[in-house]
Amino acid sequence: MTKDLYQESLNALALGKTVDYPSTYDPSVLEAVPRSLNRNPLGIGDTVPFKGEDLWNAYEFSWLNHKGKPMVALLECKVPATTPNIIESKSFKLYLNSFNQSRFHSSEEVHQKLIKDLSLVAGGDVSVTMQDLSASNLPVVELPGECIDDLDIEVTHYQPDASLLKVDSEQTVEKTLVSHLLKSNCLITNQPDWGSLYISYQGPLIDEAALLEYIISFREHNEFHEQCVERIFCDLMAQCRPQKLTVLARYTRRGGLDINPIRSTETESMANLRLIRQ
Numbered sequence: 001m002t003k004d005l006y007q008e009s010l011n012a013l014a015l016g017k018t019v020d021y022p023s024t025y026d027p028s029v030l031e032a033v034p035r036s037l038n039r040n041p042l043g044i045g046d047t048v049p050f051k052g053e054d055l056w057n058a059y060e061f062s063w064l065n066h067k068g069k070p071m072v073a074l075l076e077c078k079v080p081a082t083t084p085n086i087i088e089s090k091s092f093k094l095y096l097n098s099f100n101q102s103r104f105h106s107s108e109e110v111h112q113k114l115i116k117d118l119s120l121v122a123g124g125d126v127s128v129t130m131q132d133l134s135a136s137n138l139p140v141v142e143l144p145g146e147c148i149d150d151l152d153i154e155v156t157h158y159q160p161d162a163s164l165l166k167v168d169s170e171q172t173v174e175k176t177l178v179s180h181l182l183k184s185n186c187l188i189t190n191q192p193d194w195g196s197l198y199i200s201y202q203g204p205l206i207d208e209a210a211l212l213e214y215i216i217s218f219r220e221h222n223e224f225h226e227q228c229v230e231r232i233f234c235d236l237m238a239q240c241r242p243q244k245l246t247v248l249a250r251y252t253r254r255g256g257l258d259i260n261p262i263r264s265t266e267t268e269s270m271a272n273l274r275l276i277r278q
Contacts, residue, residue, distance in 0.1 A: 021094060025102035027117040029094040032085035038227035042234050050233055052081040052263040054226055055272060056092070057138075060256030063099040063110055071107065074138070075114070076129040076272060081263060083124035086226050093255040138274045143198050143250070145176035148208045155213055158220040160231060164213050165239035167204040172243070176200040177208065180277075182249060184218045184228050193225060195251040196275055197232070203242030225251050229261040246270075252277045 022029055039048070058075035065071050075096075079087060095117070104110050111130050118126040131138075157164065182195040197215060214235070218228060233247045246264035250273070258278050262270055 022098040023101055024098060025113070026098040027095060027113070027120075029091055029098060030117060030121040031088040031091035032121045032123070033088050033224065034085055035081075035226070036084070038223065038230065042231060044230070044234070048081065049237065050081065050230075050263040050265060051268040052261065053269055054079040054081065054086070055260040055262070055269070056087075057253070057258050057260070057272070057274070057278075058096055058256060059253065059258075061096050061099065064101065064103045066103055066105050068103060072133060073107070074131040074133060074135065076131065077114075077118060078127045078269065079118070079122050080124055080126075080268070081226075081261075083122040083126075085121060085123045086224060087118060087121055089254070089257060089259065093257060096256075138272060140276055140278075141273050143178045143196055143273065143275065145178040145198060145200065147178045147180070148212050149179055149181055151209050151212050153209050153213055155216050157213065157217040160217050160221050160235070161214065162235040162239050164210055164217060165235060166207045166210050167240050168207045169205040171205055172203060173205045174202045175206070177206075177211065179212060179215050181212070181216055182218060182228075184225075185220065185222045187222045187224050187227075190222065191254075193228075193251055194277065195225070195249045196277070198246070198248040198250070199232075199236070200244075200246040201236070201240075201242040202244040204240060206236075206240050206242075225249065225259050226261045229263055233263040250275050250278060 056077040061075050062070050062072045107130060111128060114128045115126060118128065177199045178196065180196045182197045184193050185191065186193060229247055229249045233245065236242065236245055244265050246262065246266060248260065248262040248270060250260045251258055
């Protein structure tokens with residue numbers, strides 16, 4: 001895709017623009033962002049080099065029952081990484097809020113509409129779980145692994161630079177590393193996106209100081225959450241050559257939504273581990 005077509009696709013989104021919130025159920029507000037916009041520059045073709053999904057948690061979801069009484073639920077939505085489109089986050093918020101003053105005969109009717117509408121915009125099967133607020137399956141936990149944030153490093157790069165990555169040894173190891181210093185900016189609004197990064201790999205020992213410098217280098221980078229995770233996955237695969245790799249980012253919420261993309265050579269999903277900043 002040419003640069004002009006890329007920018008044209010972004011300019012068509014409601015993100016960054018003043019829009020009216022729909023007062024009743026309206027799936028037409030959902031907007032898709034083709035994954036190819038970011039994957040083509042990364043050299044990713046039709047066959048992606050990873051498995052994974054984009055896991056969304058929605059904490060502000062409500063509708064009216066058939067008598068007009070408000071109902072509430074927590075939503076967990078999983079969008080496979082194999083779908084052709086990202087669900088743009090502002091349009092997702094507008095869509096969920098459109099349920100607020102609409103009456104439905106049952107929660108199952110709401111559930112089926114969510115699955116149908118989200119799957120249509122993503123271009124593939126999206127799974128949706130509606131949970132009662134009494135559900136206890138989202139406890140606040142810590143990401144498993146060794147946190148590298150206390151390493152004493154000097155940082156001079158604030159745009160992603162894959163050449164920062166290097167291996168310490170050709171010895172094969174299995175390690176899980178965690179950093180809470182991931183920060184990038186929205187591609188359109190420039191608002192900061194804060195996240196915690198989980199990297200589990202088997203392969204040559206990765207230089208952890210260099211890895212931390214690389215993670216921090218995203219600090220002034222403008223890209224969507226899903227795109228950042230795919231860039232990190234591809235850079236690690238190219239520069240460090242692991243036999244196995246999983247990259248997960250857990251981002252802080254905005255507008256009642258948090259997104260947690262995972263890309264892996266081995267697995268398509270992980271437990272929904274809610275962190276302290278979420």
